[in-house]
Amino acid sequence: MLSVCPYFHVHQPYRVKRFRVFDIGNDTEYFNDASDTDLNNRRIAEKVAEKSYRPMTGVLQELLDNHPDFKFALSFSGTMLEQFEGYTPDVLEAFQRLVATGRVEILADTYHHSLAFFYSRPEFERQVAQHARKIKELFDYTPRVFRNTELSYRNDLAKWCDDNGYKGIMAEGWDKYLGWRSPNFVYKPVGTSNIKVLLKNYKLSDDIAFRFGNRGWESWPLSAETYTHWIHSHHGDGQTVNLFMDFETFGEHQWEDTGIFDFMKTMPYLLTARGDTTFLTPSETIDAYEAVGDFDVPDILTWADTDRDLTAWIGNDIQRDAIQATYDLERDVMQSGDPQLIETWRKLQTSDHFYYMCTKWFNDGDVHAYFSPYESPYDAYIAFMNALSDLQLRVSYATQARKHRAAEVVTPGILERIAAWFKRYVSAVRTALF
Amino acid sequence: MNPDVVFVISGSGDMEHQIMHQVGAMGLSRHVIFAGALWDEERDRMYQSADLVVMPSVSEPFGLVPLESLQHGTASLITKQSGVAEVMTHVLKVDFWDVEEMANKIVAALKYERMNGQLVSEGKREIIKLDWQVAAGKLKRLYEDMTNKFGYKGS
Numbered sequence: 001m002l003s004v005c006p007y008f009h010v011h012q013p014y015r016v017k018r019f020r021v022f023d024i025g026n027d028t029e030y031f032n033d034a035s036d037t038d039l040n041n042r043r044i045a046e047k048v049a050e051k052s053y054r055p056m057t058g059v060l061q062e063l064l065d066n067h068p069d070f071k072f073a074l075s076f077s078g079t080m081l082e083q084f085e086g087y088t089p090d091v092l093e094a095f096q097r098l099v100a101t102g103r104v105e106i107l108a109d110t111y112h113h114s115l116a117f118f119y120s121r122p123e124f125e126r127q128v129a130q131h132a133r134k135i136k137e138l139f140d141y142t143p144r145v146f147r148n149t150e151l152s153y154r155n156d157l158a159k160w161c162d163d164n165g166y167k168g169i170m171a172e173g174w175d176k177y178l179g180w181r182s183p184n185f186v187y188k189p190v191g192t193s194n195i196k197v198l199l200k201n202y203k204l205s206d207d208i209a210f211r212f213g214n215r216g217w218e219s220w221p222l223s224a225e226t227y228t229h230w231i232h233s234h235h236g237d238g239q240t241v242n243l244f245m246d247f248e249t250f251g252e253h254q255w256e257d258t259g260i261f262d263f264m265k266t267m268p269y270l271l272t273a274r275g276d277t278t279f280l281t282p283s284e285t286i287d288a289y290e291a292v293g294d295f296d297v298p299d300i301l302t303w304a305d306t307d308r309d310l311t312a313w314i315g316n317d318i319q320r321d322a323i324q325a326t327y328d329l330e331r332d333v334m335q336s337g338d339p340q341l342i343e344t345w346r347k348l349q350t351s352d353h354f355y356y357m358c359t360k361w362f363n364d365g366d367v368h369a370y371f372s373p374y375e376s377p378y379d380a381y382i383a384f385m386n387a388l389s390d391l392q393l394r395v396s397y398a399t400q401a402r403k404h405r406a407a408e409v410v411t412p413g414i415l416e417r418i419a420a421w422f423k424r425y426v427s428a429v430r431t432a433l434f
Numbered sequence: 435m436n437p438d439v440v441f442v443i444s445g446s447g448d449m450e451h452q453i454m455h456q457v458g459a460m461g462l463s464r465h466v467i468f469a470g471a472l473w474d475e476e477r478d479r480m481y482q483s484a485d486l487v488v489m490p491s492v493s494e495p496f497g498l499v500p501l502e503s504l505q506h507g508t509a510s511l512i513t514k515q516s517g518v519a520e521v522m523t524h525v526l527k528v529d530f531w532d533v534e535e536m537a538n539k540i541v542a543a544l545k546y547e548r549m550n551g552q553l554v555s556e557g558k559r560e561i562i563k564l565d566w567q568v569a570a571g572k573l574k575r576l577y578e579d580m581t582n583k584f585g586y587k588g589s
Contacts, residue, residue: 020538021545316556321548359556362523378526381549382542389545 003240003280003288004231004271005198007073007170008247009147010095011113012048012080013352015039015373016380019387028394030387031347038373045087052251057094059250059264064101070268071103071279074247075147078111078127078134079350092138099139105281106135108143108166114349115149115313117157118300119327127346145169145282149351151200151244151303152310155296158189158197166195168286170244172303173199177296184238188291196286197295200244200303204230209245213258224263228270232277239289240280244303313354318381323354325388329395336398344391348384356380436544444469444480481506485550486543491516492530500525501561509553511539521564524557 017033033039063070074095084092098104110116111131116124128146135141145168146161153171161169173183183199207227211217219226231241246253254260271277280288300310314320326348333345356372357380374380443453443466450468457466472480481487487503487510494516501518503510511526512519519527526539543550 020534021541022534022538317552318546318549321546359523359552376523376527378524378549378553382539382546385546385549386538386542 001276001278002232002235002238003278003285005073005240005242005280005282005285006071007075007107007147007242007244007282008249009075009151009245010053010080010247011077012041012045012083013077013113013350014079014083014347015041015044016348016353016383016387018379019383019390021382021386024386024390025393027390030344030390041083042087044373045083048248048252049088049091051256052248053088053091054094055256055261056247056250056264057091057098059261060098061094062265063268064098064103067268067272069272069279071105071281071284073105073107073145073282074099075107075109076135077109077113077350078131079113079347081134081138096139099141103281105145105283106139106141106143107170107282108132108135108146110149112346112349113149113351114346115152115310115323115351115354116327116349117148117152117160118310119323120330121160123327123330123349145198145286150310150313153197153297153301155190155298158192158195158295158297162189162192162195168282169195169197170242170282171197171199171295171297172301172308173201173242174301174308176308177301181293182238184234184241185292186239186286186289187293187295190294190296196291198240198242198282198285199295200242202303204241205243205245208243208260208263209249209253212260212263213254221259222263224266224270227263228267228273231271232274235274235276239292240285242285311360312358313351316357316359316377318377319354319357322357322381322384322388325385329388329392332392332395332399336395337402338395338398341391341395341398345395348388348391353380353384357384436541439544440465440467442467442469442480442484444472444477446471477502478506481508484508486511486540488536488540489513489516490530490536494518500557501564504554504557504561507554507558509543509550509557511536511543522557522560524553524560526553 014031015033015038016030017039019027019030031041033041036043038044060072076095081092084095099106108128109131110124110127111134112127114124114127116127132143135143144166146166147170148157151170151172153169158169169189178199183201186196186198189195189197204227207219207222207230211219212222214220234241250260250264268279272279301308302310304310304312314323326345329345333342336342356374357377359377362377372380374383454468457463469476469480481503484503485508487499487508489497489499489510489512491497491513492515494513496517497512498518500510500512500522509524509526511528513530514527515530519525526543528535528539543553
């Protein structure tokens with residue numbers, strides 16, 4: 001038997017507008033760009049809804065309604081869910097209908113699609129809890145399998161998931177850590193007791209996610225028959241074929257005219273035409289198979305580009321400066337106790353902000369790889385750091401205000417009044433008891 | 435925003451007197467130095483001691499200033515309307531008319547030292563690729579392609 005485990009990740013950040021140095025101290029809205037550029041979050045949400053979310057949820061619903069075995073998993077960032085609620089509520093409803101069929105698993109994640117795990121464990125835990133509450137609220141669902149931002153993975157993250165009751169975690173099936181072994185088996189993260197890790201088959205996943213519409217690719221145009229044949233060829237040398245990719249692959253990264261929707265409509269039927277092939281969710285995959293060995297990843301592994309690490313987010317000086325400055329604010333932000341400031345700080349933790357500051361492709365001459373709503377990585381950094389500076393100012397005002405209010409409460413006479421009240425209380429208790 | 439900033443305006447031109455009058459009228463004399471045209475060692479020292487070099491060209495076929503600036507370890511802000519903007523990543527860029535954005539980027543360059551540092555270290559690596567040999571080679575290949583295409587033979 002061979003099972004196929006499809007998983008799609010749905011995410012949009014709150015992009016920071018062109019926040020100028022003169023806006024510091026004068027504008028508390030960082031995410032409300034209203035221009036025609038790609039900094040306009042509403043505009044992007046509506047555009048991607050039209051190209052991807054609406055059509056693909058339609059395709060998936062049709063498959064769930066008509067194909068007896070089709071199943072898959074989804075993950076949503078909290079920032080995406082909020083944007084659905086604010087800009088395209090019909091898309092949220094479409095996803096809710098998919099989940100209501102009972103054949104769609106939702107994975108746990110950080111609410112703000114952040115790299116908090118690697119900078120602040122307490123903040124990471126708060127964001128995971130916040131995410132769980134949102135998923136419960138919108139889908140009445142409790143995730144059992146975890147995935148971290150950009151499918152980032154490391155041994156200590158797996159250990160945290162194991163200690164916190166998750167039965168599974170997702171990771172990239174990268175050769176560096178697999179060696180000669182295949183990603184088509186279930187493994188146990190090293191140093192854990194119960195949890196299992198599911199590894200993305202990057203060849204087959206990226207064939208759809210990256211290569212599908214590329215006319216220069218030797219396998220273009222990819223037919224559903226050919227792809228099904230590639231998957232079936234793993235009968236006998238694998239337990240599961242894990243196909244993990246961004247949801248926006250369907251319609252946004254791979255446009256409709258590549259034939260991607262027709263491909264996805266047909267492929268599941270061809271896969272299960274061979275009787276010993278089926279679809280399983282991540283949880284079902286974990287329950288179905290024993291782990292065949294350990295998976296040991298001491299460094300950060302992600303599903304990103306050829307390096308499969310975090311260099312696209314923290315590979316240069318300005319990125320490291322920006323992300324460190326963000327987490328350096330943690331103590332002051334949390335101490336302010338102001339929910340709005342805390343939430344704004346969290347929106348600034350979304351990994352995309354740092355991604356836009358990446359310069360690695362420019363060095364390789366591959367300018368086309370720079371997908372960003374900013375004209376340059378430096379524009380991204382300046383807007384971000386100005387917004388962070390404004391937040392820093394607001395946090396220090398809020399903290400000062402809190403200190404003044406506390407000082408007002410503790411007036412000279414208050415301690416005497418408290419002592420007098422306490423004496424009366426003790427005396428009343430004594431009278432009642434004796 | 436930053437009361438210690440000093441602007442040095444170097445070079446000469448037909449608007450020089452107008453700018454001087456404007457500086458005086460706005461009471462900015464303490465913050466603006468007119469250095470005049472600078473050459474050789476004086477020019478090099480100016481690049482080295484500056485925190486940011488600004489080339490606000492309305493129109494510039496290429497513009498060697500950002501390259502010279504990088505050779506002396508200083509980042510620069512140039513306009514998108516200059517030729518050099520097409521071949522460099524690690525410079526700050528702005529439209530010549532967008533004075534607010536120009537000011538925004540100047541203040542940012544002074545405020546965010548890590549960015550300034552990266553503009554210099556990465557910019558220095560970038561300008562190594564800007565070589566007359568490379569440009570001449572490309573032009574030669576273009577001539578060769580075109581003569582082959584139209585069937586001309588010969589040297």
